[in-house]
Amino acid sequence: MNLAVTIPYWGQSLLRVLGGTVAVLLPAGTIVYLFLFKMMSFMQSRLGPMEAGPYGSMQLFAEVGKWLQKEDITPARADKRVFRAAPLIVLVSTFLLVAVVPFGPDAYFTQFDAGIFYMLAVSSISTLGILMAGWSSANKYSLLGGLRAAGQLIAYELPMVLSVLGVVIQAGTMNLQTIVLKQNSDSIFGFDGLGYPYIATQFVGFLVFMIAVQAELTQTPFDMPIAESELVSGYMTEYSGFRFLIFFIAEFATAGVFALIASVLFLGGWGIPFSWFGWDSVDSIDNWMNVAGPLVMITKMMVLAGIIMWVRFSYPRFREDQLQRFAWKVLIPVSLINIMLTAIFKVAF
Amino acid sequence: MLLASDIQVAQNIGFGIIALVMVIGALRVVTSSNVVHAALWLIAVMAGAAAQYLLLSAEFVAVTQVLVYIGAVMVLFLFGVMLTRAKLGKDVDLDNAGAWKIGAPVALLLLGVMGYVLVKGFDDTKIAVSGEGSTVGQNSLLSDKIFSTYALPFWALSFVLLAAVIGAIVLARKD
Secondary structure (H helix, E strand, C coil), rough: CCCCCCCHHHHHHHHHHHHHHHHHHHHHHHHHHHHHHHHHHHCEEEEECCCCCCCHHHHHHHHHHHHHHHHCCCCCCCCHHHHHHHHHHHHHHHHHHCCCCCCCCCCCCCCCCCCHHHHHHCCCHHHHHHHHHHCCCCCCCHHHHHHHHHHHHHHHHHHHHHHHHHHHHHHCCCCCCHHHHHHHHHHHECCCCCCCCCCCCCCHHHHHHHHHHHHHHCCCCHHHHHHHHCCCCCHHHHHCCCCCCHHHHHHHHHHHHHHHHHHHCCCCCCCCCCCCCCCHHHHHCCCHHHHHHHHHHHHHHHHHHHHHHHHHHHHHCHHHHHHHHHHHHHHHHHHHHHHHHHHHHHHHH | CCCCHHCCHHHHHHHHHHCCCCHHHHHHHHHHCCCCHHHHHHHHHHHHHHHHHHHHHHHHHHHHHHHHHHHHHHHHHHHHHHHHCCCCCCCCCCCHHHHHHHHHHHHHHHHHHHHHHHHHHHHHCCCCCCCCCCCCCHHHHHHHHHHHCCCHHHHHHHHHHHHHHHHHHHHHCCC
């Protein structure tokens, strides 16, 4: 796309880093305020934070200020360097995830053929951070929490990978940008007013993906690793101050990024059906889509993140054996059947 | 012939830095006196290898390296170590005094073999990274190769892995 000014490479890189930071922190903040503070309060018949700013909208800044001025405690027997590095590794995994999410025809950080594969690989790095946190705290509750988390994340990574495969087969590519373009330019039985969001044919895949995301984020009903009534707070027990804050941000930022990825894979991403404006290829898309695209994405993300949080507030916790059995005996077979059916239909039509 | 304009300075500096981190990491894996620290250093080495693949614009291999080695193998490794003997602090049992007498020659031999194969295999072939006729970073070519030319080795490998999985179950079951 031709811009009026040419931005040098270092400038582009700087803009990308800034954009990435915004794309990680903004959804995290919005999710925490809108859902964790307000929706949860509403569901429990209370008002939630009301003092800081109108309707408590400045509460987040108060919270962040509180965490930042708390003492940063490292337990005396802990493995200090590993203990301090663990939250950062979890957060880095989130920042790496957002790099492949496309926000518009030209508004992306990077795109390459192995996009989905990259996303699945990078999301597994956070498991390392959690294991490191659990082990280095020198605390039995933390270690148990870390081990439970690792067991759960490994178990639910498989259905996640397998449920995405259906979309990959249908789109014929792993490039996230191409998947968005396909969904918005294809038609359902000749009717192109809606595009062809893959949720229409991959609904089972979508369900499995969202359940796996819920488990990967260790949100209730999958919060066995941080079960507060048995493990204090699992691998986060010994963390305080800004290191706890980093874990907290990473949790909700990852929820936002996974919601973004789910919207790209199943709901058509940043696009609106191209037939509305008579676009037929990526070059004919108007420039304003680079502004409208991110807004469309954020809308879809808020809906999906809302569902994640809604489930979190509504259901009680799974028992450890139920949790493992559900992954291995229900989700994985279902997603394998889904792959098989998708492949058969792909070859048949 | 190698021209001065062919040498990519930024990439070479990047290669050097990553290689240095990998060498230090590899040395710390064998000298560390804590088994979890050794595993974490090994992760640094593997991440370095993934970064080197990226520098070669082999994204697919780089991502596979992260997914398989960092995301799966090392996580399971740490999981196992932490479940069984995760001591904090120093562990004297880890020092294996005479091991370098075998280790060093094996490492040198591997270096020689791999260096020879690389030089012999590619000679001074140039691969077009971008522009006309470049096939770098296209996954479809890779999958075409795996499922046509190399289909038999691929099946053989899957069979070996399946046998390993069944073997693990047989060994782990007590009844």
